[in-house]
Amino acid sequence: MFNQLLLVAASLAATLPLAIAAPAAAAGPSSASGNPIPNKTTSSPRVTHTVVAGRPGLRFDPENIVATKGSIVEFHFLPANHSVVEAAFDAPCVPKDADSSFYSGFFPVSRNPDGSVRQSGEVFQIEVKDDKPVWFYCAQNNGQHCQSGMVGAINQDFNSAKTLAAFRRAAAGVSGPAGVKDQVQGGWRGPNPNPNGGF
Numbered sequence: 001m002f003n004q005l006l007l008v009a010a011s012l013a014a015t016l017p018l019a020i021a022a023p024a025a026a027a028g029p030s031s032a033s034g035n036p037i038p039n040k041t042t043s044s045p046r047v048t049h050t051v052v053a054g055r056p057g058l059r060f061d062p063e064n065i066v067a068t069k070g071s072i073v074e075f076h077f078l079p080a081n082h083s084v085v086e087a088a089f090d091a092p093c094v095p096k097d098a099d100s101s102f103y104s105g106f107f108p109v110s111r112n113p114d115g116s117v118r119q120s121g122e123v124f125q126i127e128v129k130d131d132k133p134v135w136f137y138c139a140q141n142n143g144q145h146c147q148s149g150m151v152g153a154i155n156q157d158f159n160s161a162k163t164l165a166a167f168r169r170a171a172a173g174v175s176g177p178a179g180v181k182d183q184v185q186g187g188w189r190g191p192n193p194n195p196n197g198g199f
């Protein structure tokens with residue numbers, strides 16, 4: 001009887017440490033194999049906002065863009081020959097006087113043989129640098145695109161008087177031709193990565 005109790009105690013003593021050790025051992029490999037945090041610090045992919053210039057008519061579509069800092073605005077160009085130029089709010093149809101302001105150059109593109117609309121094989125991309133409003137227009141003077149309302153805004157402040165509607169009204173009153181920069185700047189002009197974007 002006494003020997004049997006000893007045996008039970010001995011077997012308990014033998015199994016208990018194992019029972020306690022098991023969870024620790026199970027926890028060991030996962031912490032030791034270490035997946036140290038990277039999943040939580042990986043930055044999310046950039047958001048790209050597609051804007052089509054020239055559809056419908058003399059418009060950017062969309063013409064009001066809300067974009068966070070670091071995201072990309074990618075302009076696609078329809079026939080016949082549009083452009084995008086950054087302006088200051090108080091001077092629509094005039095290139096913004098800043099080295100960092102953007103100017104895309106022109107994108108001549110013809111329609112398909114069957115008359116349907118296609119887009120330029122090139123796009124113009126800009127990076128949104130901060131949360132401040134950005135104003136832009138098309139500098140095509142054949143048809144006075146800027147004065148006709150081919151303007152747009154990124155991150156306009158709806159609580160201020162500086163709205164896209166006010167910018168468009170001011171553009172309509174510009175008497176001279178719309179201006180351009182000397183060269184493409186402030187963004188990236190290159191092959192269209194998404195020829196169906198915006199369609």
Ligand SMILES: [Cu+2]
Pocket residue numbers: 054058081082083138139140145150
């Ligand atoms: Cu235009």
